[in-house]
Amino acid sequence: MVTLELAQIAFIDGDIAGNLAKVVGYIRKAQATSDIIIFPETCFSGFPTHENAPEYSQTLNGNIIQTLEREARAKGIAVLAGICEAQNGAYYNSAVFIDPEKGHIATYRKTHMWLTDQGLFTPGDQFISFDWRGIRIGLLICFDIEFPESGRANALLDADLLLVVNGNMDPYGETHRTAIKARAQENQFFAAFVNRVGQDSFGHQFAGGSCVVDPFGGTLCEAGREEMTLQIQIDPLKRREYQKDYHYLNERALPYQSEIEVDGEYSYLKIQ
Template structure:
């Protein structure tokens, strides 16, 4: 599987600029690319409590629609982060968009300090089948909690995709976490981070990465902008799970209702606390 990691700078509250760069990256992708992954909230940047109502859009709004049209034109798939407005409720959301539409939607469940007061937390984990691989999505701070990736693994995930907006000095934290999440769930993990500064306040750490199901780092980007092509050898999924399977041997399973949808979407609801 050929994937491009679009490690880009973005502008907070800068939807027009961010969308232009997203569409340019899609248009410029290689002919054999199957998937392009962008950072956390890439299409809108990070809104504040004061700007989120103006910046966030519904998923059938003009910005996501423009990306969907570009995806259909190139016949590829895209994973991209948005600030979602669901009838006045705001979420830090990542989408898997295919030529058929939005295949998977995930709302960030673990809110970082700067998310609080801006976004509401999601209430479920989900996976879907895409190109013969079961995919699950996570966002930034989520990967510091082992339960998030394990929830996706319980739903059959073979590829964990993390949209990231991680800043200094926490780059090494996510490097360690993404390798651990892949190894302990025997799944591929892709992480794409933002770079450069966010309006002079934060310095985003880059370090976008691909980790194989053994937990080995296959590719790691530096701190500069770029679109990086990686290839996933899906045979490694079978190899990593051949001699033992953590999911088969674990003594404790995460609670929550599993919902199976007719289209292959699987959801694990987070129990109320």
């Protein structure tokens, strides 16, 4: 069993210190029974531009990661959050997973570039999954979930639970509500996304609607359009019960050609 806490928040573009402080506050206020608290895409900076990307972005050994590690350890909770990552002169739209004991243990870089990502972020070149407390977790970011291949990649990596950091705005709220249900149903795993609310500096109105769905695509919980947290306990290993009568991955007529690399508790699917 795992208890998720979805932290659907608003934040201020460019206010790195203020947004980090807000995330820290939510970690400290998290329910004592929560195992993982999840925040939206680029939640420390908002979406960057070519002009402000250097100040919006940070390396994976910078202050943001160090702070998340410290707060996760103090609270005894895992943290998943979206960050603008800088490495060797390139920028990535990334999701980082922080374990309360081990610290930063996984990074996923967004593979599908939406309009505001294009020409700014470097696409990630692989999907990942990793073992965490007896379950296998896969990660995606926002626009990724609109592509069936992204969900299928995580199924090939044997994910029990797909976690998505999201930054989806009007008029596309229903698009992601449909997409997360489809990815869960067609790959027979549990899935959750956590979206942003409020407005950004470009005037985008974010759609909220953070939710958790089961392997039939059924909604288990769903947020509205305001700042809020949702807590839910699920058993991701029960996805195997949804595969007793039929198993989409094994019964598909068109096999997915892929190269999966395994390194201990981590699995990677390279994009060809």
